[in-house]
Amino acid sequence: MNRMLDIHHCHQRITDIGVRSLCFNYDDLEKPSGLCKTLQYLLMYCTSVTKQGAQLAINNLTKLKSLHHESTFEVLVEFIQKRLDQNLSEIPNMFSLVNLRIGYVTPYRKGSLGQVVQLISSSLTSVIIIAMKELTDTDLLSLTSLKNLRQFHLNCPKELKEYKGFEITFKGSVVPLLKNTGNLLEVLDICFFPVVDIWTVFKFCPNLNSLFFKTHCESVTVLPEDEITLYRNEKERFILKNLETLYCGYNISSEILQFLLSFPTLTDVTVTYCNALTDEFLQNAVISCFKFNNVRRFHFTFCYYITKRGIDTLMANSKFVEEIDIQFCKNLTHGNVYEWHLQAKKANLKLNIHYKNSDVEMCYRTN
Known part of the structure; x- marks a missing residue:
C-alpha cells in the first residue's frame, strides 16, 4: 500500500529527531519502525531537517520512492x-x-x-x-x-x-x-x-x-x-x-500561437510577454477558428496588446472558462475586471478572476 507523509507544512518544528522517529521504534532506537517498509513518499521542504536528516531517511526508509528535501x-x-x-x-x-x-x-x-x-x-x-x-x-x-x-x-x-x-x-x-x-x-x-x-x-x-x-x-x-x-x-x-497545459509567449508568431491554441484537449493556457496576443487575434481565434471548448483557465501576464474588447469576446464565447488570471497587462483595468465579475454573477457562471498590476491586486469569485 502506498504511504505518503507530508511534514513540510510543519515548517521549523520538524527536526532530524522527528525523522529518526520515523525510522526507528520509540522504545528501541536500534530497531526499525513499521514505516521503514511501507513509507514511499516523504515531503519535508522548508523544515529544520538538515542534510543528516535526509541521509537518515534515504538510508533507512527502504521503500522510499520520493524524498522532497533540499x-x-x-x-x-x-x-x-x-x-x-x-x-x-x-x-x-x-x-x-x-x-x-x-x-x-x-x-x-x-x-x-x-x-x-x-x-x-x-x-x-x-x-x-x-x-x-x-x-x-x-x-x-x-x-x-x-x-x-x-x-x-x-x-x-x-x-x-x-x-x-x-x-x-x-x-x-x-x-x-x-x-x-x-x-x-x-x-x-x-x-x-x-x-x-x-x-x-x-x-x-x-x-x-x-x-x-x-x-x-x-x-x-x-x-x-x-x-x-x-x-x-x-x-x-x-x-x-x-x-492539457500550455505555457508560451514572448516573441512567438501569431501563426504558431494560433496553431498551439487549436490543440483540442487544452484546459490550462498561459501566455506571457506576447505581442501576438491582440484583440483581433482573440476574436479570430474564438469566433473563426476554435471556441476553446475545453479551456478552463486562461493566464495572461505582461500582454500589452489586449484590451477589454478582446476579453469581452472571450467572455461571450467561452462559457466553460472557470478562471481568468490577468497580471500586468497595462490596457486591462481593475474596473474591467469588476464588470466581468458582475456579468458572470448575473449569468450565474462559476468564474474566478484574479487581477494584478503595480498598484492593485484583487480576486473576484462567483459560485
Whole structure:
C-alpha cells in the first residue's frame, strides 16, 4: 500500500529527531519502525531537517520512492563519493527514488548527475533541474539512459538576468534526451532556454500533456528542411492530442500561437510577454477558428496588446472558462475586471478572476 507523509507544512518544528522517529521504534532506537517498509513518499521542504536528516531517511526508509528535501541530491552524491573512497568502483542501482531535484541548495560538481542517475536509473521518472553554469550538455546526456522518464524540467535560477555563461544548449542536451525518452514524456518544461524548436518537440514527444517553453525559433532546429516544410504546411498532422497545459509567449508568431491554441484537449493556457496576443487575434481565434471548448483557465501576464474588447469576446464565447488570471497587462483595468465579475454573477457562471498590476491586486469569485 502506498504511504505518503507530508511534514513540510510543519515548517521549523520538524527536526532530524522527528525523522529518526520515523525510522526507528520509540522504545528501541536500534530497531526499525513499521514505516521503514511501507513509507514511499516523504515531503519535508522548508523544515529544520538538515542534510543528516535526509541521509537518515534515504538510508533507512527502504521503500522510499520520493524524498522532497533540499539536500536529497547532495546526499546521493556523498553516498557515491564514499563508495569511491572505499575503492568500491561499481555503483549499484540500489535506490527506488522516482524523482530527483538538482541545484536547489548546494553547488553542482561536474559529472555528479551521471553518477546519481546510475544509482537510481531504473526507478527515476521525474527530473527537475535548476540551471547552473557548472552544468554541461555532457551532464544532461546522462539522462538519455533513463527508460521511464515521464517529467523533465529545466528551470531558470531566480537570479538569472541574462542567458550568458551557461554551457547547456537546446541542441546539445535536450534534443538527444527527447530522441531517447520523448515518446514517454508527459511533462516538458524547457523555459530555461531563450528559444527552442517546437517541431523537434512535436516529433519526439507526441504524448505530452504539459508543455512549458518561451518562444519558437526554427534556426535552432536539428530537423531537415523538408521535414520543417512539411510541419509548417500540414500542422494538423502534428497536433499534440493529449496536451492539457500550455505555457508560451514572448516573441512567438501569431501563426504558431494560433496553431498551439487549436490543440483540442487544452484546459490550462498561459501566455506571457506576447505581442501576438491582440484583440483581433482573440476574436479570430474564438469566433473563426476554435471556441476553446475545453479551456478552463486562461493566464495572461505582461500582454500589452489586449484590451477589454478582446476579453469581452472571450467572455461571450467561452462559457466553460472557470478562471481568468490577468497580471500586468497595462490596457486591462481593475474596473474591467469588476464588470466581468458582475456579468458572470448575473449569468450565474462559476468564474474566478484574479487581477494584478503595480498598484492593485484583487480576486473576484462567483459560485
